Structure formats: C-alpha cells, structure tokens
Amino acid sequence: xxxxxxxxxxxxxxxxxxxxxxxxxESVYEKLFxxxxxxLNMWYLRQHPVPLVHENIRLEIGFRADLILNDLxxxxxxxxxxxxxxxxxxxxxxxxLSKLRLGLLINFxxxxxxxxxxxxxxxx
Numbered sequence: 122x123x124x125x126x127x128x129x130x131x132x133x134x135x136x137x138x139x140x141x142x143x144x145x146x147e148s149v150y151e152k153l154f155x156x157x158x159x160x161l162n163m164w165y166l167r168q169h170p171v172p173l174v175h176e177n178i179r180l181e182i183g184f185r186a187d188l189i190l191n192d193l194x195x196x197x198x199x200x201x202x203x204x205x206x207x208x209x210x211x212x213x214x215x216x217x218l219s220k221l222r223l224g225l226l227i228n229f230x231x232x233x234x235x236x237x238x239x240x241x242x243x244x245x
Contacts, residue, residue, distance in 0.1 A: 123223040126163075126194045131238065133157045134227050138234040147200040150229045151187060154198070158190070165190045171219045183218050195224040199237075204228050209241060216243035 137153045151167070158165055166189040173183025188196035197212045204226065212224045224241040231237030 123193045126190050127223060127225055129161065129163065130190055130194060130196060130225060135234055138229060143230040143232060145200060145229065147198050150200060151198050154188065163191060173218055184215055186215060186219060189219065193221065193223065195219060195221050197224060197226045199226065199228040200230040201228060202230060209239065212241045213243060216241065
C-alpha cells in the first residue's frame with residue numbers, strides 16, 4: 122500500500138512542479154500539495170508533531186512531520202539549492218521515530234523534479 126500512496130504523492134508533486142516550477146517557499150508547495158491531496162479525498166496529517174521517547178523522558182514534539190499520508194508514507198518537502206546528506210539522514214530518523222517504512226524527500230527547487238525526488242526506506 123505504501124507504494125501506491127507514494128505514486129499518488131509523486132503524481133501530485135509533478136503536477137505542482139509542472140505548473141509552478143522551482144523557486145517558491147517550501148510552505149507554498151506544502152499548501153498546494155495538501156490542496157491537491159484533499160481533491161483526491163485522501164487522508165493526511167500536516168505539520169504533525171511526533172514524540173520522541175528517550176529512556177525515562179518523553180518529548181511531545183521530537184519533530185514535526187511535513188506530511189504523513191494515510192498513516193503510511195512520510196513526506197519531507199524542501200525548496201533548497203542542493204540537498205545535503207543531513208536531509209537524507211533526517212528523513213531516516215523521522216521514519217524511525219514515527220515507525221513508518223517509507224519516506225519521500227522532495228526538493229521542489231530542482232529544474233527537473235525527478236532529480237529532486239528521493240525514496241528512503243526504514244528497514245525497521
């Protein structure tokens with residue numbers, strides 16, 4: 122099921138990028154993505170706080186997930202000149218904390234969006 126959700130998410134991302142291209146703020150792409158996802162009548166969480174538990178302490182907000190689609194796929198949106206290794210590691214950490222298997226790191230600030238899409242899998 123994760124792959125089907127990821128495919129739909131990429132279709133939405135390509136649609137947005139085709140219409141607007143690179144150069145907008147990350148928050149704009151996020152809002153547009155949510156609008157398009159709503160049109161598909163699909164469930165999601167936006168800027169969802171994910172707790173972090175360390176030994177005897179619980180941080181209610183370990184991080185905020187940009188998007189979690191259908192409780193299956195984590196989406197991390199970027200609009201940066203170049204993705205760094207830390208962005209990939211960040212998504213993997215988010216996947217581990219959220220106990221999800223599949224994440225998509227999408228950098229909308231790419232001339233060709235296909236070059237800004239990265240699939241990250243948590244081996245659990």
